[in-house]
Amino acid sequence: MARAFIKDEERVDWHDGALWYIREKRDIAAKQIPEWEQLREAASMIKSNVISNLHDYLLQFEANLKKNGVIVHWADNAEEHNEIVYSILKAKEINHMVKSKSMLTEECHLNEYLEERGIEVINSDLGEYIQQIDHEPPSHIVLPCIHKRKEEIGELFHEHLGTEKGLSDPTLLTRVARKHLRNIFLTRRGALTGVNFAVAETGEYVVCTNEGNADMGAHLSEVQIASMGLEKIIPQKKHLGIFLRLLARSATGQPITIYSSHYKKPRKGQEMHLILVDAGRTRQLGRADFRDSLKCIKCGGCMNTCPVYRKSGGLSYQNTISGPIGAILAPNLDMKMHADLPYASTLCGSCSNVCPVKINIHEQLYKWRQEIVKEGYAPTSKTLGMKTMAWTLSSPEKLTTAGKAGRWFLHNVPFVVNNKFNPWYRQRDMPEGPKESFAEWFTKNSPKK
Amino acid sequence: MTTREKILQATLNNQPPAIALPDISLFKGEDKDLVQKYMTVFKSIGGNCFLVDDIAGIQSIVTQNYDAAKRIVTTVPELSSQFELISEEADPHSYENIELAIIKAHFSVAENGAVWLTEAVMGQRIIPYICQHLAVIVHADTILPTLHEAYEKIGAGEYGFGAFIGGPSKTADIEQALVLGAHGPLTMTVFILK
Numbered sequence: 094m095a096r097a098f099i100k101d102e103e104r105v106d107w108h109d110g111a112l113w114y115i116r117e118k119r120d121i122a123a124k125q126i127p128e129w130e131q132l133r134e135a136a137s138m139i140k141s142n143v144i145s146n147l148h149d150y151l152l153q154f155e156a157n158l159k160k161n162g163v164i165v166h167w168a169d170n171a172e173e174h175n176e177i178v179y180s181i182l183k184a185k186e187i188n189h190m191v192k193s194k195s196m197l198t199e200e201c202h203l204n205e206y207l208e209e210r211g212i213e214v215i216n217s218d219l220g221e222y223i224q225q226i227d228h229e230p231p232s233h234i235v236l237p238c239i240h241k242r243k244e245e246i247g248e249l250f251h252e253h254l255g256t257e258k259g260l261s262d263p264t265l266l267t268r269v270a271r272k273h274l275r276n277i278f279l280t281r282r283g284a285l286t287g288v289n290f291a292v293a294e295t296g297e298y299v300v301c302t303n304e305g306n307a308d309m310g311a312h313l314s315e316v317q318i319a320s321m322g323l324e325k326i327i328p329q330k331k332h333l334g335i336f337l338r339l340l341a342r343s344a345t346g347q348p349i350t351i352y353s354s355h356y357k358k359p360r361k362g363q364e365m366h367l368i369l370v371d372a373g374r375t376r377q378l379g380r381a382d383f384r385d386s387l388k389c390i391k392c393g394g395c396m397n398t399c400p401v402y403r404k405s406g407g408l409s410y411q412n413t414i415s416g417p418i419g420a421i422l423a424p425n426l427d428m429k430m431h432a433d434l435p436y437a438s439t440l441c442g443s444c445s446n447v448c449p450v451k452i453n454i455h456e457q458l459y460k461w462r463q464e465i466v467k468e469g470y471a472p473t474s475k476t477l478g479m480k481t482m483a484w485t486l487s488s489p490e491k492l493t494t495a496g497k498a499g500r501w502f503l504h505n506v507p508f509v510v511n512n513k514f515n516p517w518y519r520q521r522d523m524p525e526g527p528k529e530s531f532a533e534w535f536t537k538n539s540p541k542k
Numbered sequence: 543m544t545t546r547e548k549i550l551q552a553t554l555n556n557q558p559p560a561i562a563l564p565d566i567s568l569f570k571g572e573d574k575d576l577v578q579k580y581m582t583v584f585k586s587i588g589g590n591c592f593l594v595d596d597i598a599g600i601q602s603i604v605t606q607n608y609d610a611a612k613r614i615v616t617t618v619p620e621l622s623s624q625f626e627l628i629s630e631e632a633d634p635h636s637y638e639n640i641e642l643a644i645i646k647a648h649f650s651v652a653e654n655g656a657v658w659l660t661e662a663v664m665g666q667r668i669i670p671y672i673c674q675h676l677a678v679i680v681h682a683d684t685i686l687p688t689l690h691e692a693y694e695k696i697g698a699g700e701y702g703f704g705a706f707i708g709g710p711s712k713t714a715d716i717e718q719a720l721v722l723g724a725h726g727p728l729t730m731t732v733f734i735l736k
Contacts, residue, residue, distance in 0.1 A: 111718050128569065138564040145561040148553040161702075167546040219724060220715035236715060243717045263719035271725060278725070279638055295698065305671045305711040305726025312668035313634055323553070328563060330696070334689040335566060337706070338653075348583060348654035349689075349708045352671075352726070358702035360634075360667060371549045379556030 095409035095437075098240075108240055109403040115236075116397040118346025119447065126338070136335050137451035140388035143326055144378065150293040150326045151369065157296025158367055161358045166368040171201035174370050178203060178285065178318060181366055182212055185316050187283040193300070193307035194218040195287030196234055196391065197320050197370060200413040203285075215277050217306035219270055226253045232407030234414060235344050235393035240406045274306070284310035288321035288367075289390070290336055294329045297357035298367065301340065301350040308354055317359065318366045323374045324387040336390060339449035343392040377425045382460045386421045388450040395444035395454055401437050410434060417444035421457040424465065432470040435461035493532065500526040571687025576652045577734060580685050584655035587709040588722050590731040593682075597621065600679065600733045604644065608675065612641035617665040618679065628665030637666065643673035649684035650732070651692050656708035657732065658692060660701035667703050676710070676727040681735050 099105050123129045143150060158165050168174035174197075182190060190207070192198065192214050204214045204225070216225045220237030224230065226249055231237030238246070247261035256269055286307040290299040298319055300307045311317045327336065333353075341347040359365035378384050396402045396416030407415035412423040412431060417438060423431035435458045444454040465471050471479075485495045503526030529537075543551070581591045594600055597620045608614060615637065616625045621644055628643075645664055647657035657678045661667050670676050686692050696704070711726030722728060 114718065132569070135564045135566050135569070138561070139566075141561040142563045145558050147557050148550055151550065151553065167544075167549055169545045169548060173545060217725065218715070219713045223715065236718075238715055239718070241717075243719070246716055263716035264721050266716055267713060267721040267724060271723065274725060279635055303711065304713050304724035306724070308667070308671045308705070309725050312666075312671065323549070330699075331566065331690075331693045334569070334693045338689050345714070347708075348587065349651075349656050349706060351587075351707065351709050351711055353656070353706040353708075355699075355701075355704040357699075357704075360702070369549070371552070375549060375552035375556050378553065381558070384556075384558065 094411060095405040098406040098409055099404065104240075104242070105404055107242075108406060111239060112397045112403045115345060116394075116447070119343055119394060119397065120346075122342035122346040122348065126342070132335055132339055133449055133451050136339055136390075136449055137388065139327060139332050139335065140450050141385075142328060143324070144384055144387055146328075147323065147326065147378065150328060151323065154291055154293040154296060154326055155369075157293070159296075161296045162365065163296070163359065164364065164366045166366060168368055168370045168372070170372050171370075174198075174201050174320065174368055174372070175203050175206040177368055178320070179207060179210055179212070181316060181318060182207075182283050185282065185364075187212070187316060189213045189215075189281050190283040190285060191215050191217050191277055191281040191310040191314075192285045193287065193302060193310055194221055194237075195285065195320055196231075196413055197287060197322055197372075198285065199230060200372065201320075201370070203320075215274075215281075217274055217277065217310055218302070218304060219267065219306075222270060222274065223249060229408065230413060232415065233393060233396055234391050240408065275309075278306075278309040278313050281310065281313070282315045283318070284314035284316070285318040285320065286311055288319050288325050289340070290327050290333060291321055291325045292328075292330050292333070293326055295357065297330075297355050298325075299333060299337075300354045300356065301337075301352065302354075303345075303347075303351045305352055308352060311354075311356070312360065314363065316364045316366070317356075318368065319356070320368045320370060322370050322372070324389075340390055340392055343394040343447065343449040373426050377422070380425065382464075383421060383425065383457055385452050386418065386425075386454075386457060388452050389418050389422075390450055392449055394447040394449065398443045398447050400439060400441065400443070405437070410437070417454045417458065418452070421452075421454060421461060424461050428465060428468060429470050432465045433472050435459075435465065436472070436475065493530070496530045496532075500528075500530070502526075566690070569688070569690045571653060571691060573687055576685040576687060577682050579652040579687075580650060580655065581734070583652065584709070584732055587655050588712065588720075588730075589655060589709045590729060591734065592731070593734050593736060595736055597735075600644070600677075600735075603733070604642070604677065608642050613639055614642045614644070615640050615665070615669070615673075616644040617663055617669075618644060618646050628669060630665060632666070634666050634668040634672075637668060637672050640669075640673045642675045642677060643669045644677045644679070645670065646679045647684075649686055649692065649695060650678075650680045651687075651689060651706070651708075652685050653688045654706075654708050656706040658696065658704065658706055660699070660704040662701065670705070670707055671711075671726045673727055675729045675731070676707070677731045677733065678707075679733045679735055685734075
């Protein structure tokens with residue numbers, strides 16, 4: 094996937110620039126808060142507390158939800174989550190549902206599951222809607238179609254919404270989607286949202302959007318469903334002050350998301366459901382080196398700053414959550430399938446530096462590499478290279494011989510290394526080999542005793 | 543074992559030893575020039591902001607800027623002689639065609655421009671989202687410096703639904719181009735009542 098993405102150099106540069114621009118906006122916003130670093134520290138500590146008391150907080154949250162009149166469900170995995178959503182809708186004979194952004198339901202492949210059973214789902218976040226009509230998953234957790242050019246989106250709208258061919262003005266396209274989706278909101282009896290923060294103390298949950306789509310769906314529905322991973326719990330309501338100050342500034346450089354909606358009780362005549370989903374989270378909780386990944390508040394800051402993400406695009410990761418945070422979450426879900434992700438990093442540490450909850454992302458990437466090799470899932474190119482390297486470095490004679498051979502190949506038959514079998518060569522030319530090694534030069538030039 | 547029991551057991555088995563919560567009582571904003579700060583921030587996020595002396599001032603700005611032939615609704619009793627009062631009992635879908643909604647906030651936050659609204663002041667939960675334009679009245683002496691003061695003021699909060707709203711709905715999903723008016727209101731105006 095990454096190979097396909099980087100073929101188009103102009104697009105790579107544009108994608109790189111678009112994301113760096115967001116990183117810069119984040120910096121400007123963060124610098125306006127003198128206590129920014131203390132906020133990050135506090136957020137990280139609150140999340141440490143959550144991770145260490147999750148059992149009790151879950152019970153407290155559940156009890157308060159029930160007191161508020163919300164129906165609580167528990168799902169061990171994606172399949173069970175999807176079955177619960179289906180049964181809720183089926184009981185009400187709902188065949189059309191509108192859904193706001195929820196990475197969890199992407200992870201569970203909920204849309205496909207419901208569609209196979211005759212229930213149509215429409216994603217209402219503009220970026221997610223665009224991705225849905227293009228049959229692609231989101232490439233970024235905050236900006237789902239950041240990898241698409243406006244002309245491509247115009248083409249999709251022409252095909253699906255009947256706009257004029259060639260129309261690519263972002264404002265006009267947004268207006269068309271607004272009109273189309275307004276009709277969807279008004280006619281859907283079922284609405285599903287994600288959850289940003291779930292307050293154990295009060296049983297309310299907070300959903301943040303800029304577009305207002307979660308609320309348009311929820312407040313016009315008869316049945317409102319919220320799906321959340323277990324890790325979304327925060328202990329007390331006052332902690333929202335910390336997290337909401339960090340979230341939007343880290344995500345897009347805004348002082349706050351336009352809508353921070355606090356859902357506590359169902360509307361009169363409405364049914365409200367909340368599904369608590371494990372799907373690997375308790376397993377990650379048991380991995381001492383990796384459990385801090387559960388602190389993530391899904392701001393996308395690590396993606397915007399990552400040199401590898403910016404140059405390869407989110408779809409290359411082939412995991413719902415891409416970028417550095419995705420690369421430390423994915424191996425927990427399927428170590429074999431995602432064995433290459435922790436290697437998709439230069440370990441520069443920029444992700445950890447911008448993370449609002451101070452997850453040591455780059456250190457976890459390094460630790461996952463060791464875990465993956467230990468479990469025998471390392472990519473062959475890596476193990477073969479490592480074995481050759483170990484053999485070469487095992488004695489000075491072997492190294493000298495290998496060095497000589499390498500220089501001879503570069504000078505005399507460069508095509509042996511400049512070919513498609515060498516992954517390093519794909520975007521680069523190999524350098525001209527030096528005439529002699531450092532050891533040879535040193536022997537020649539050092540004063541004779 | 544039910545799924546619930548299974549998840550709770552796994553959580554208990556796998557969670558690390560307890561780590562204490564940090565003291566966050568030291569986080570506080572500066573209680574200075576709040577009206578000015580609020581107005582600057584709110585305008586920077588795409589909102590309109592007016593300082594007004596009284597309700598009559600709001601009425602005259604509304605009359606000048608919005609088409610009176612279109613549907614304008616409110617929950618503010620002082621405005622009910624001129625505009626339609628929102629009914630808590632009506633079907634929320636029936637507000638689909640409202641041009642402007644005028645509601646009163648509990649307070650607002652200077653650092654981010656957001657107003658705090660609960661369903662009691664919205665009339666109906668859908669109102670501040672479904673209207674084409676949103677106008678919110680804030681008393682100048684209720685502007686708070688940061689979200690820390692805001693949550694202190696909200697306390698436990700007796701509401702079924704509440705929201706911070708900080709500006710007109712927006713999206714930058716198409717090539718990072720900022721577009722005001724995604725699914726919610728196209729514009730948001732705040733009247734600061736002196």
